[in-house]
Amino acid sequence: GTHLALDAISHEGLSEDPAQHQDQTDAAGVNGGGRGGYWEAGQSTMKKQQQRRRKKAIVTSTETDDDGDDDDNGGGGALGMERQREHPFIVTEPGEVARGKKNGLDYLFHLYEQCREFLLQVQTIAKDRGEKCPTKVTNQVFRYAKKSGANYINKPKMRHYVHCYALHCLDEEASNALRRAFKERGENVGSWRQACYKPLVDIACRHGWDIDAVFNAHPRLSIWYVPTKLRQLCHMERNNSVAAAAALVGGISCEGSSASGRFGV
Amino acid sequence: GTHLALDAISHEGLSEDPAQHQDQTDAAGVNGGGRGGYWEAGQSTMKKQQQRRRKKAIVTSTETDDDGDDDDNGGGGALGMERQREHPFIVTEPGEVARGKKNGLDYLFHLYEQCREFLLQVQTIAKDRGEKCPTKVTNQVFRYAKKSGANYINKPKMRHYVHCYALHCLDEEASNALRRAFKERGENVGSWRQACYKPLVDIACRHGWDIDAVFNAHPRLSIWYVPTKLRQLCHMERNNSVAAAAALVGGISCEGSSASGRFGV
DNA sequence: AGAAGGACCAGTGGTCCGTA
DNA sequence: AGAAGGACCAGTGGTCCGTA
Numbered sequence: 001g002t003h004l005a006l007d008a009i010s011h012e013g014l015s016e017d018p019a020q021h022q023d024q025t026d027a028a029g030v031n032g033g034g035r036g037g038y039w040e041a042g043q044s045t046m047k048k049q050q051q052r053r054r055k056k057a058i059v060t061s062t063e064t065d066d067d068g069d070d071d072d073n074g075g076g077g078a079l080g081m082e083r084q085r086e087h088p089f090i091v092t093e094p095g096e097v098a099r100g101k102k103n104g105l106d107y108l109f110h111l112y113e114q115c116r117e118f119l120l121q122v123q124t125i126a127k128d129r130g131e132k133c134p135t136k137v138t139n140q141v142f143r144y145a146k147k148s149g150a151n152y153i154n155k156p157k158m159r160h161y162v163h164c165y166a167l168h169c170l171d172e173e174a175s176n177a178l179r180r181a182f183k184e185r186g187e188n189v190g191s192w193r194q195a196c197y198k199p200l201v202d203i204a205c206r207h208g209w210d211i212d213a214v215f216n217a218h219p220r221l222s223i224w225y226v227p228t229k230l231r232q233l234c235h236m237e238r239n240n241s242v243a244a245a246a247a248l249v250g251g252i253s254c255e256g257s258s259a260s261g262r263f264g265v
Numbered sequence: 266g267t268h269l270a271l272d273a274i275s276h277e278g279l280s281e282d283p284a285q286h287q288d289q290t291d292a293a294g295v296n297g298g299g300r301g302g303y304w305e306a307g308q309s310t311m312k313k314q315q316q317r318r319r320k321k322a323i324v325t326s327t328e329t330d331d332d333g334d335d336d337d338n339g340g341g342g343a344l345g346m347e348r349q350r351e352h353p354f355i356v357t358e359p360g361e362v363a364r365g366k367k368n369g370l371d372y373l374f375h376l377y378e379q380c381r382e383f384l385l386q387v388q389t390i391a392k393d394r395g396e397k398c399p400t401k402v403t404n405q406v407f408r409y410a411k412k413s414g415a416n417y418i419n420k421p422k423m424r425h426y427v428h429c430y431a432l433h434c435l436d437e438e439a440s441n442a443l444r445r446a447f448k449e450r451g452e453n454v455g456s457w458r459q460a461c462y463k464p465l466v467d468i469a470c471r472h473g474w475d476i477d478a479v480f481n482a483h484p485r486l487s488i489w490y491v492p493t494k495l496r497q498l499c500h501m502e503r504n505n506s507v508a509a510a511a512a513l514v515g516g517i518s519c520e521g522s523s524a525s526g527r528f529g530v
Numbered sequence: 531a532g533a534a535g536g537a538c539c540a541g542t543g544g545t546c547c548g549t550a
Numbered sequence: 551a552g553a554a555g556g557a558c559c560a561g562t563g564g565t566c567c568g569t570a
Contacts, residue, residue, distance in 0.1 A: 350549090350550070403542075403543085404541075404542055404543075405541090405542090420543085420544085420545090421545065421546090424543090424544070424545075425545090490543075490544090493544075493545090
């Protein structure tokens with residue numbers, strides 16, 4: 001494949017101990033949602049399983065519950081460290097490794113490939129057990145990833161950037177060009193992420209506005225839910241193009257059909 | 266099609282006022298789970314929306330909240346009546362109409378066809394609105410059916426008999442033969458329902474034990490979730506047949522491979 | 531300020547069990 | 551007893567917002 005093995009490089013001090021890929025997808029209702037102090041340590045502990053569902057915050061906790069270590073510097077590199085928040089992403093060119101306390105976009109896309117592998121394992125286990133078999137990256141898969149030591153994978157992050165990964169899958173050339181352009185302009189990750197929507201809407205247009213079909217037709221993308229916002233954008237643009245077409249009766253195009261332009265034949 | 270229009274016949278006094286098929290699948294979060302006294306009246310009222318999620322029963326309610334009508338006899342036939350529980354099913358032959366306060370199996374299967382039609386409508390609306398489009402009969406579809414006046418359709422009932430409908434779809438000859446045999450023997454619906462599992466397990470065997478693939482390959486069946494119990498039975502029988510095959514090394518058959526027989530070559 | 535992710539919430543799949 | 555279905559519950563999809 002075209003992907004580099006970057007996570008060891010860009011994750012010194014953040015990667016967890018590997019080599020604990022058990023095959024317990026879930027088994028009993030242990031529900032691995034429990035956490036320790038601030039960020040959980042790398043071990044497969046699960047501690048207390050705080051039953052605090054449906055509370056309205058206002059947590060009057062006494063700082064740390066147990067394990068009263070007090071160090072929280074961002075450096076170091078020994079085992080048994082406190083779990084840290086992942087380094088933020090920056091816009092990198094294809095092949096470029098992020099320097100400093102940052103992660104690059106190749107690494108971001110690599111996380112999606114890892115999720116796919118976790119899904120494949122969950123599917124194998126489910127089939128073997130005769131249980132119902134997920135076709136998408138579900139909560140169960142995120143739970144399995146976490147149990148397998150991939151603490152750097154979490155649902156909000158993966159859902160946040162799905163459409164960026166979609167563009168990478170569907171039109172790698174366009175994706176690469178966008179990355180280079182936004183890096184050169186010194187844009188932050190947020191605006192790069194926003195910019196990924198438009199080319200996807202154009203792709204959907206070329207496929208009769210069926211963004212679900214576009215996702216499902218791609219083997220690596222079909223395992224991801226279509227993000228709500230992308231779905232809404234496609235719907236809005238479809239309506240726009242339908243209105244525009246009605247206004248001039250004639251042909252419909254996909255490029256630049258965003259209500260602007262294309263009114264004087 | 267081979268299906269008769271029975272619901273008007275077998276449902277005098279139970280069918281609701283039709284002619285209110287609106288196209289509001291759900292729209293706002295009104296959540297049509299509210300109910301009035303015992304069985305809701307036919308009107309599209311939704312009243313108060315009792316917020317009693319996650320309570321442990323011990324309801325100390327003061328009988329009726331509002332609308333203090335007090336009649337609850339089971340007879341009569343005018344409009345504005347109390348909603349009644351559906352008549353129980355009895356085992357009927359194909360084409361046979363149940364007499365008395367009973368419903369036949371053609372009617373049962375007809376309910377599955379109606380659900381399919383409700384799903385198709387929900388799908389049309391979802392696509393038109395650019396919302397995510399269900400591929401299965403979900404809670405949303407049951408809610409839509411209820412709002413459309415089909416109060417006789419509910420989730421527990423439909424899920425309960427899915428595998429019976431599956432046999433009807435996949436091998437109508439075998440399904441019909443089973444119905445005739447169980448009617449002749451005077452068996453009740455429960456034992457007929459139980460007996461529907463075995464032929465389905467045999468079909469799964471002939472398809473490499475992939476019951477999901479069997480369901481998905483059939484256009485009318487693919488919209489129904491595979492029932493847990495059927496899935497488990499297929500898994501168990503697969504394990505049995507694998508064990509039997511391992512014991513004698515040689516060929517595997519689908520007929521009568523249930524651990525019994527087939528040990529002396 | 532820009533960003534990562536714990537934790538929440540409405541609505542789901544699944545079916546038990548109080549009801550008739 | 552046999553059966554219909556209201557109502558519950560654990561875990562889902564989705565993402566907000568307190569955190570750093």
